[in-house]
Amino acid sequence: MDISQNIKFYRKQKGYTQVDLAKLLNVKATAVSAWESGRNKPLMDKVTMMANIFSINISQLVGDTFEVNDITPVYNKLDTNRKKNVYLYAVNQLDEQNNILVFPSKTKNQVSVYGAVSAGNGEYLSDNKPDLVDYDGEIPIHDFAVIVNGDSMEPTFADKQIIFVKKTKEVRNGQFVIADYDHQAYVKKFMRDENGCRLVSLNKKYNDMPINDEHELSIFGVVVL
Structure with a gap:
């Protein structure tokens, strides 16, 4: 005042x-x-x-x-x-x-992002040249990065968040995976229990995606961050 x-x-x-x-x-x-x-x-x-x-x-x-x-x-x-x-x-x-000192701004890290994976109703993972995207946080060891599209994995993964992935076909129960499910790319939680195998969303408004003979599935990798 x-x-x-x-x-x-x-x-x-x-x-x-x-x-x-x-x-x-x-x-x-x-x-x-x-x-x-x-x-x-x-x-x-x-x-x-x-x-x-x-x-x-x-x-x-x-x-x-x-x-x-x-x-x-x-x-x-x-x-x-x-x-x-x-x-x-x-x-x-x-x-x-x-004598004002002007410090140079911190150079942002850049990440090669290979398109988006759905945290919703399906997305096509890009096979083209990756886009370079600014990233402020610490970059872990990874094989490729993708952008989350949607809210089905909130609060763990937010819409438009960059996530880092290790390529592997071996998946343990409870891991977050990048998967091709019926020719569309998703980020989901892999679950195996008495109810069978399925891909699970953290947001309960989305249904589980059963893994059975009626659906085609291939795993790209597991999320490391």
Whole structure:
């Protein structure tokens, strides 16, 4: 907040009316009203008095309000040693301003992405040249990467997330796999239990995909991240 808002805030916090504060400062109530509305600004001696009345620091009262001329009355009231400290600090600030260091932005990693796999209702995995895609995170050892398309594997894999895959035909129960199921590519969880083998979505609005003689299945690999 700026000084106009702060005067009003701390005045009310103390339980003073504008008239009460005006009497304490030996000014007219219209002056306090002008300060609180932002039409005028109090002189530094009145700022100091209000800070004492409100039992706060001057900086708390001044807030975000700052103009070049504001520093002069304060500086003039300092003793010689403190004026020297202000001068040395100002010189240091000027040196920093004139020697701003600009650090180069961190180079993003790029990943070769071979199309998308469905986390929904089916997707065709690309056999073409991969696209280079920026990636901010740590890249694990992998054979290829794909983009998730859909929400069937949320919350583990989000829509448009890049996932990394190790090529393999060997799959353990419970692993996340990239699979071709009836000629469409999916990311799913492989499950084998008393109910048989199937590809499972984490989002329960999607049905399991049974693995049997009625469906064609081939495994591209398992997800490593």
